[in-house]
Amino acid sequence: MKRQYLVAGNWKMNGSLEANRTLVAGIAAGLEACAQVEVLVCPAAVHIGQVRELIGSTRIRLGGQNLADQEKAGAFTGETHGAMLKELGCSYVLVGHSERRALYGETDAIVAAKFKVAQALGLVPVLCLGETLEERDGNRTEAVLGRQLGAVIDAAGVAAFGAKAVIAYEPVWAIGTGRTATAAQAQAAHAFLRGQLANRDATITGSTRILYGGSVKPDNALELFAGADVDGGLIGGASLKSSDFLAICAGAQAQQA
Numbered sequence: 527m528k529r530q531y532l533v534a535g536n537w538k539m540n541g542s543l544e545a546n547r548t549l550v551a552g553i554a555a556g557l558e559a560c561a562q563v564e565v566l567v568c569p570a571a572v573h574i575g576q577v578r579e580l581i582g583s584t585r586i587r588l589g590g591q592n593l594a595d596q597e598k599a600g601a602f603t604g605e606t607h608g609a610m611l612k613e614l615g616c617s618y619v620l621v622g623h624s625e626r627r628a629l630y631g632e633t634d635a636i637v638a639a640k641f642k643v644a645q646a647l648g649l650v651p652v653l654c655l656g657e658t659l660e661e662r663d664g665n666r667t668e669a670v671l672g673r674q675l676g677a678v679i680d681a682a683g684v685a686a687f688g689a690k691a692v693i694a695y696e697p698v699w700a701i702g703t704g705r706t707a708t709a710a711q712a713q714a715a716h717a718f719l720r721g722q723l724a725n726r727d728a729t730i731t732g733s734t735r736i737l738y739g740g741s742v743k744p745d746n747a748l749e750l751f752a753g754a755d756v757d758g759g760l761i762g763g764a765s766l767k768s769s770d771f772l773a774i775c776a777g778a779q780a781q782q783a
């Protein structure tokens with residue numbers, strides 16, 4: 527059976543009270559065209575409460591972009607506890623986005639800790655991983671993906687995957703650059719990641735969703751989502767315009783049907 531496609535909008539450090547109103551209203555108005563696709567938005571932390579109200583009773587799911595690596599609340603200035611996200615209606619949280627890894631020093635160990643805390647607090651982690659251009663050119667893509675995924679499997683156990691977690695493959699060289707992986711490159715990386723899970727536990731691999739992220743746009747979504755191991759997308763820039771985001775969701779719907 528086909529896994530349910532998931533299209534997630536990572537709004538990154540964008541948005542305003544006004545812009546969020548327009549964006550959510552636009553997405554909500556077009557959900558019928560992607561009826562079988564799970565649709566998720568991940569606003570900036572300070573906007574999550576507002577976006578929860580805007581989402582109301584629609585089926586748009588809510589997620590955080592980051593969480594603290596601490597299971598208990600306390601003296602961690604500037605951090606967001608996973609339970610706070612959960613209380614505000616989040617069901618998902620991104621962990622290990624390449625911008626967190628590259629700009630904020632998140633190591634494989636920190637990402638693994640965040641993954642575990644997210645699950646312990648009842649959130650579904652979306653584990654982001656991917657290689658840089660230098661790593662791809664040096665034929666190290668599989669080694670990097672294997673290391674990044676392996677760090678989380680070692681810390682959390684392979685049973686932490688399946689329906690309880692999502693993986694997002696995002697080649698760093700394709701993020702915000704307009705240069706996307708080819709459908710074949712995406713499928714190959716996804717198949718490799720699924721194989722890594724299968725090597726450890728064949729029973730969970732079929733239920734783990736693996737998203738592609740990196741310059742997904744309305745005109746390439748359908749093709750990118752065609753891969754047998756591609757279960758949707760993690761969308762940055764194009765998730766900020768409802769018509770583009772919905773067109774991407776429609777691409778997922780076409781592959782789902």
Ligand SMILES: O=C[C@H](O)COP(=O)(O)O
Binds near residue numbers: 696704739740741
């Ligand atoms: O989280 C989303 C990714 O970083 C992709 O961003 P992008 O669609 O702007 O390339």
